[in-house]
Amino acid sequence: MASHPQNAQIKSGEIQGKGARDDENIDISISTDQRGAVAEALKTALADSYALYFKTLGVHWNVTGAGFFGIHKLTDAQYNELHQAADAIAERIRALGHVAPASFAEFRELSCVDVDTPHKSTAEMLKELVADNEAVAKRMLKASDVADENNDKYTEDMLIARIGTHEENAWMLRATIA
DSSP, X not given: OOOOGGGGGOOTTSOOOOOOOTTOOOXXXXXXXXXXXXXXXXXXXXXXXXXXXXXXXXXXXXXXXXXXXXXXXXXXXXXXXXXXXXXXXXXXXXXXXXXXXXXXXXHHHHOSOOOOOOOOOHHHHHHHHHHHHHHHHHHHHHHHHHHHXXXXXXXXXXHHHHHHHHHHHHHHHHHHHO
C-alpha cells in the first residue's frame, strides 16, 4: 500500500487524536442545540442510507432471470449512489461536531430498512426495494423538516435532494417489475 506524501513527514507517535466525540466545540451557522437536533436526524438518515445500500448490493449480487442484465446495472447505479450519499451524510454529521454511527448494530437500530430478509425471488426483492426507497424518502422528509426547524439550510437542501433520489429509485424499480 502506497503512503500518502503528506504522511511521509509524520513520524510515529507525533499525531495524537482524542477520537471523535459529540461535544466538539465549534462555531458555525447554527447553535450547539440546533446542531445536536440535526445531527440526530442525520444519524437516522445515515442508517437508512447505509442499510438500503447494503440491501441494494445484495439484490445486485443475487438477481436472476430474464431481466438480469438491466436489473444488475440499475442496482449497480443505485448502490453506488447510496454509498456516496452515506459518505456525504456522515461527513455532515462530523461537520456539525457529532460522531457518525459506524457499526451494523447502530445502523440496524436506527434504520427502517430490514436487511435481515432471506433471499427471495427477484420480483420479491425488487418489491422490497421499492417499499424501502419509499419509506426512506418519507424519513428523509422528516429529517429535512428537523433541519428546517433548526435553520440548517445546507442539511435541509441535502436531505431534500435525497427525497427526490429515493422517489426516483422507487419509480425505476417499480417500472422494472411492472
